[in-house]
Amino acid sequence: MTALWIAVAVASAGCAALKFSGYLVPSAVLQRPDLQHVLEALPVALLSALIAVSTFGSGHQLRLDSRAAGLVAAILLVVLRAPFVVVVAVACAVAAAAHALAGA
């Protein structure tokens, strides 16, 4: 079994278990305001960190390249509440154009 398969298996089983945990843990525990606030803020923090790293990260280095142009387009469209398909398609097109321009 390759490392990638182990990652797929552990993430899949783990996420399935987390979904099921909501049905087992007494709801009084999950309804604690502190816990709810942290659980609501967690995806916000993780997604934002993911945006930063997947846009500017390149191994251990930071790099300003065509991905940043794509992200700027995506943020504009997201703020304008464009549908998902438009956000991703335009972001990719802008990044591809920026890449072509930078390479030319």
Next chain:
Amino acid sequence: MALDSDRRRIALRALAIGVSVAPFGLSFGAVAISGGFSVLQICVLSLVLFSGASQFALVSIAGGGGGLASAVSTALLLGLRNGLYGARVNALLRPRRWRRLLTAQVTIDESTAMAVSENDAELSRWAFWVTAASVYVFWNIATLAGALVGRGLGSPATIGLDAAGPAAFAALLRPRLTHPRQLAVALTAAALAIATSSFLPIGLPVIVGGLVALAVLLVRR
């Protein structure tokens, strides 16, 4: 009957939600292929893990050269919120025995939101299941299609696919920024992830950024 027209209204919305996740599935499949995952691995993720944000995070970090432990941990941390949804759906639907497992497996953002938005218990149940079925079918077909198409695509940077991850994460983030506090969390997390990326193992800065979520406890006091 009023109930029938309600059911139809809900089913149409569920169909629309299913269609709307398809482009997300397509881009996930293509990004996962470019990140080195096989078509079969991608299908297993969509069939079993079945949670868009966690799946995208996993392939984005692993594909970016990150440690698999960081990639898996981030996917699990993003999956934690589904536990919270589970508690809400459990209170509404009260599934029993084997139905519990099945219900839990399809407890995601979309099915939960549709279930809690209905006031009638019967309609809640209907909304949960038609949304779950619609999203499950569209998500899995789109993922497979994205993976197959992705195999024939050129280098990610040339076609702009390297911007698909950031764009998808931005689209997922936007509806969660409901409060200035959330925006502060988002900006701090991004800054912390960037600041630590030069010296921490690849992938770990995302988790460090995620820990900013704990700061909401301090702010509330």
